[in-house]
Amino acid sequence: MIASLVFGLVVGMAAPCSVCEESSERLYGFGPYNGSVSTPEEILGYELGSRHTVLMDQERVLEAITGTSDRDRVFYYGQSTEGRPLRAVAFSSPKNIARLDAIQANLKKIANGEAGDPDMPALVWINECIHGDETASFESAMALMYNLAASENPEVVAALDKVVVMVNPCYNPDGHERYVVAYNSIPNGNGKVGTFDRAIPWPFLGRANHYRFDMNRDRIALSQAETRAEVRFVLDWNPQVYADQHGQVENYFMPPVQQSINANVDRNRYNKWTDLFGRATAGAFDREGWSYYIRDSFDLYAPCYLDSFVSLTGAIGMTHETNGGRLVNIEERDGFVVTLREGLEKHVVSAMSVVLSSAAKRDELLGDYLAFKKKAVSGDHAGDFQTVVMRGTAEDLERMQLHLGRAGVKSVMARDVMLRDARNYWTGDRGDFQVTENCLIVDMAQSHGPMAKALLEPMSEFEPDFIERQKGLANAMKKGESFPEIDSFEFYDLTAWSLPYAYGLEAWWSPKSAEIPTAMMMTGTGVYAVENTVGYALRYDERSDLLRVFELLRRGVRVSQLTKRTPVQGMVFEPGTFIVMKQRNPDLDFAAMGFDEPRNQWEVLGTSYPDEGRYGPGGESVRHLRKPSLGVVFGNAGELSGGSFWFLMDKEFFLPYRSLMTRSVSGALKDLSCLVVPAGVELPVNDRLKEWISDGGSLVYLGGDASGLIPTKSRSSFPWLPGALFRGEMDSSHWLSYGYARDAEGKVKIALPVSGSTFAEADDNSVVTVSQNGVLSGWVWDDSADVVGGTSWVQSRSMGGGSVTWFADDPTDRAQWPGLWKMLLNAMILGAE
Numbered sequence: 001m002i003a004s005l006v007f008g009l010v011v012g013m014a015a016p017c018s019v020c021e022e023s024s025e026r027l028y029g030f031g032p033y034n035g036s037v038s039t040p041e042e043i044l045g046y047e048l049g050s051r052h053t054v055l056m057d058q059e060r061v062l063e064a065i066t067g068t069s070d071r072d073r074v075f076y077y078g079q080s081t082e083g084r085p086l087r088a089v090a091f092s093s094p095k096n097i098a099r100l101d102a103i104q105a106n107l108k109k110i111a112n113g114e115a116g117d118p119d120m121p122a123l124v125w126i127n128e129c130i131h132g133d134e135t136a137s138f139e140s141a142m143a144l145m146y147n148l149a150a151s152e153n154p155e156v157v158a159a160l161d162k163v164v165v166m167v168n169p170c171y172n173p174d175g176h177e178r179y180v181v182a183y184n185s186i187p188n189g190n191g192k193v194g195t196f197d198r199a200i201p202w203p204f205l206g207r208a209n210h211y212r213f214d215m216n217r218d219r220i221a222l223s224q225a226e227t228r229a230e231v232r233f234v235l236d237w238n239p240q241v242y243a244d245q246h247g248q249v250e251n252y253f254m255p256p257v258q259q260s261i262n263a264n265v266d267r268n269r270y271n272k273w274t275d276l277f278g279r280a281t282a283g284a285f286d287r288e289g290w291s292y293y294i295r296d297s298f299d300l301y302a303p304c305y306l307d308s309f310v311s312l313t314g315a316i317g318m319t320h321e322t323n324g325g326r327l328v329n330i331e332e333r334d335g336f337v338v339t340l341r342e343g344l345e346k347h348v349v350s351a352m353s354v355v356l357s358s359a360a361k362r363d364e365l366l367g368d369y370l371a372f373k374k375k376a377v378s379g380d381h382a383g384d385f386q387t388v389v390m391r392g393t394a395e396d397l398e399r400m401q402l403h404l405g406r407a408g409v410k411s412v413m414a415r416d417v418m419l420r421d422a423r424n425y426w427t428g429d430r431g432d433f434q435v436t437e438n439c440l441i442v443d444m445a446q447s448h449g450p451m452a453k454a455l456l457e458p459m460s461e462f463e464p465d466f467i468e469r470q471k472g473l474a475n476a477m478k479k480g481e482s483f484p485e486i487d488s489f490e491f492y493d494l495t496a497w498s499l500p501y502a503y504g505l506e507a508w509w510s511p512k513s514a515e516i517p518t519a520m521m522m523t524g525t526g527v528y529a530v531e532n533t534v535g536y537a538l539r540y541d542e543r544s545d546l547l548r549v550f551e552l553l554r555r556g557v558r559v560s561q562l563t564k565r566t567p568v569q570g571m572v573f574e575p576g577t578f579i580v581m582k583q584r585n586p587d588l589d590f591a592a593m594g595f596d597e598p599r600n601q602w603e604v605l606g607t608s609y610p611d612e613g614r615y616g617p618g619g620e621s622v623r624h625l626r627k628p629s630l631g632v633v634f635g636n637a638g639e640l641s642g643g644s645f646w647f648l649m650d651k652e653f654f655l656p657y658r659s660l661m662t663r664s665v666s667g668a669l670k671d672l673s674c675l676v677v678p679a680g681v682e683l684p685v686n687d688r689l690k691e692w693i694s695d696g697g698s699l700v701y702l703g704g705d706a707s708g709l710i711p712t713k714s715r716s717s718f719p720w721l722p723g724a725l726f727r728g729e730m731d732s733s734h735w736l737s738y739g740y741a742r743d744a745e746g747k748v749k750i751a752l753p754v755s756g757s758t759f760a761e762a763d764d765n766s767v768v769t770v771s772q773n774g775v776l777s778g779w780v781w782d783d784s785a786d787v788v789g790g791t792s793w794v795q796s797r798s799m800g801g802g803s804v805t806w807f808a809d810d811p812t813d814r815a816q817w818p819g820l821w822k823m824l825l826n827a828m829i830l831g832a833e
């Protein structure tokens with residue numbers, strides 16, 4: 001109890017001693033402890049939970065504990081977006097720590113479906129603080145590490161022979177620091193409703209990371225630096241149990257979870273283990289007199305969460321939510337005070353319960369994991385869904401391959417592939433398909449086959465009882481009656497994400513393997529010999545084509561664009577093709593800029609004379625692009641919207657832009673070609689804005705309200721749609737469609753995320769509408785296709801030389817819908833003239 005004495009001198013919290021001891025007993029209830037390892041309190045000089053600890057001080061605790069114990073190894077596995085270290089510590093018996101590399105290799109072997117060494121431990125992962133302002137988890141990491149490093153309790157010592165415990169003490173350091181530095185700078189200690197402790201301004205809340213991504217929704221897109229680094233690390237270790245500790249609820253939550261559970265995790269296996277872990281944790285809580293709840297509305301359906309994602313790798317993924325945290329104490333209206341201290345105690349107790357019960361069941365845990373992996377490697381898990389073949393542009397396929405690789409899924413690139421008895425993702429047509437172009441093939445028979453299936457299948461199945469309950473409630477609500485089983489819908493998040501749709505790729509799936517005669521990539525483009533050079537043409541197929549043109553425009557090159565199909569010198573250029581004509585760029589040194597180099601893919605134009613018809617590269621149907629200067633309005637001080645757009649601009653498109661406050665937009669307009677308005681930002685529509693558009697500006701709304709400029713009628717539905725994918729109809733003559741591949745009928749394939757209860761009626765300004773009977777994936781009600789079919793998803797209105805483009809939903813949302821981004825870039829770059 002040296003810790004309490006030290007603390008008492010430094011901070012002087014006036015708690016009665018009996019409470020101190022009881023509280024200390026909960027945090028450090030696994031004595032006796034190795035006296036040479038310092039407690040977190042001894043290092044910090046204050047009682048855990050009495051204030052928010054900053055990362056630098058947590059690091060001091062980590063270093064002090066791991067520096068004196070022989071039961072750990074520290075890993076620095078990456079960097080946050082803002083450059084803070086990402087780290088984790090493995091704890092186990094000294095014998096296991098000495099052979100940790102062999103243990104990792106053994107887990108890898110089991111993950112590939114081979115029996116492992118029965119003497120080797122299982123791996124239990126405890127993750128803290130993915131939501132940076134759920135601080136009880138951050139604080140609890142220090143006490144947890146101390147217990148694992150210093151406890152000489154026989155039960156703990158025996159458990160550390162059987163398991164390795166990987167503790168990640170802070171998944172989201174950027175969000176955590178943003179919040180706690182703001183919080184600690186405000187006089188605090190009173191958590192009553194209405195006090196200043198609760199007044200942290202919105203941009204300083206720490207749930208999300210630097211780009212304001214909720215990283216517990218990022219495991220489909222796998223877009224953020226923290227996500228990518230952690231997933232790579234986890235896939236390298238192959239844990240059997242993964243508990244993710246949060247804290248923002250009324251009372252403690254622990255698994256088992258509610259249906260719906262993604263079928264690819266093997267629901268029986270999952271339910272068996274979460275029941276076992278849930279009961280172990282519940283037993284420990286009952287002994288402390290703590291209440292808690294299970295099931296409720298948290299689900300495990302979409303793979304975007306940590307727990308669902310890791311469960312698809314074969315681990316038992318679980319979410320623990322503690323009360324307490326964020327504020328040092330919260331006084332509820334009945335006078336009950338929830339403290340950060342109690343919140344972190346509960347996380348230590350739940351984590352230790354999971355560790356001890358995993359150790360007690362080590363053999364069975366590893367046995368079930370092996371059985372899951374054997375099924376994965378054999379392909380037995382996938383039923384009829386054995387192979388997926390995707391076709392698209394080289395860049396899209398490479399992006400898809402990289403994306404799947406980030407989730408541990410292997411794929412191969414090939415061409416001339418035959419897929420028998422295959423189903424088309426977009427049309428449902430069944431038959432043998434020969435894909436002569438380059439394509440990407442995924443075989444479900446692999447270690448991460450269940451992950452592959454969950455990410456790629458057109459639709460994931462729901463439990464029949466789950467479906468019955470939601471429909472029962474919907475029907476009862478329509479009749480104004482109550483429904484005894486549930487009183488609100490149990491959808492926790494979106495219900496559709498299938499990657500071939502998200503990327504807008506042609507795709508097929510089949511119960512058979514793909515027949516691949518030769519594995520080779522399609523490369524190179526034609527080079528044409530012509531006598532004169534009047535200009536250069538670049539076909540617009542890839543996102544990079546447009547981004548290259550953006551760069552040329554910024555460097556002062558005058559780039560034009562064909563708006564009609566143009567036959568010239570024996571070639572046909574489709575609408576959207578970029579041209580750079582010598583006449584408009586008299587001072588340009590084309591050779592120095594690399595236009596003549598084949599790798600740059602510019603084709604030489606030797607004449608403006610069309611082979612037939614009236615449309616040539618010199619004609620009046622050619623539009624001239626404006627030098628781009630982009631602005632984004634993120635809201636006023638104290639607000640912040642548009643994080644996902646911000647991320648894509650910085651890390652995916654690499655486009656420069658000016659960030660603006662709403663109140664400074666008017667003054668900045670004269671210097672801009674395009675202004676982007678994320679959902680959540682309210683931009684007043686005034687004459688100045690309208691004049692700027694008419695003068696050639698492009699205004700782009702990422703969702704939100706554009707009714708001041710594009711009036712639309714709306715229709716509504718009941719109940720609301722939680723988030724499904726629908727096939728879209730795109731006006732393929734509109735410039736927003738440039739760069740998209742056309743099918744044999746000249747149509748563009750596009751999948752649209754649709755959610756909510758209000759939808760815009762289509763009218764003359766509609767460029768993309770939701771197809772009739774267009775359901776592709778996800779949960780829909782019986783009448784959803786009728787309600788949503790034919791409504792508008794993208795509106796575009798020309799005003800003078802400029803345009804207004806409105807998206808019904810944010811196309812950048814969660815960085816999860818790459819198939820929509822070309823349209824967004826078109827709106828930004830091609831919308832201004």
Ligand SMILES: [Zn+2]
Pocket residue numbers: 131134246247248
């Ligand atoms: Zn959380």
